[in-house]
Amino acid sequence: MTLRPAPEYLESITAGLPYTTRRAEKLYFYRYPPPDGVAESNVAIETHETILTNARPVADGYSLDREGYALVRQRSAVRDFWDEAQTLALGHPETAEIVKAATGASRVVVFDHTLRRRSGESDLASAKSRQPVGRAHVDQTVKSGPQRVRDVMGDQAEGLLSRRAAIINLWRPVAHVARDWPLALGDGRSVDPADLLPTDLIFPHRRGETYSLAYNPGQRWSYIPDLGVEECLLIKCWDSDETVTRFAPHTGFADPTTPPGTPPRQSIEFRTLAFFD
Incomplete structure (x- = not known):
């Protein structure tokens, strides 16, 4: 089923x-x-009403190195x-080409992908898909970004890390328009580093x-x-270049303007390593 986009959009919404x-302790x-007696997580979520600007009129001007997406x-x-x-054979190579074209990277490696399908059930909606992430976050940190390169690239990693490297996600809707539980994007330039809370997985x-976040x-x-x-x-998750935006927080969210009966969001995100000469 394909939804027709609404003919008019608000300049901003509050959600x-x-x-x-x-x-005080690490998250x-x-x-x-x-282990027995240990909580599954010590992360506590607090909801704040936040203004989200409708970026569609100006989205063509957005930049990974400025806003972070x-x-x-x-x-x-x-x-x-x-x-x-099909996703491995077609989706991974085309994702690499999209990221190369958008960034000018000389090499892009797609190392993972995750499908999500929202449902009323917790955690897994099916054996194949996961729920949208309901927590403002960044996928990598200054510590885990380089480590991910080492994990994926093995013996090549140190040579690649001697030049600029970045981790960039490609996120796209699956099956129909992502009107239900869209993605909120935080402008990386507006994020105080002190608001980025390292969290162990x-x-x-x-x-x-x-x-x-x-x-x-x-x-x-x-x-x-x-x-x-x-x-x-495209969403910046880590960049070794400290002169550009290095991190862009994001989260799925309940859009209060979503019409009743809208099909639940389905999406896929590809995770890539981008290397520069």
């Missing part, structure tokens, strides 16, 4: 965005059953993202790290209403 409460999530109009050759073989055999009224947020299947968003 409750999910931020993380600051605390964490267990991604498997934690960009809009690209390109329909995917993939006809069924739930078909893993604890797996059975490794420990990753992301940033959770604390609320600050100085942060600027936007969204692109009715993102279509012929569009995708």
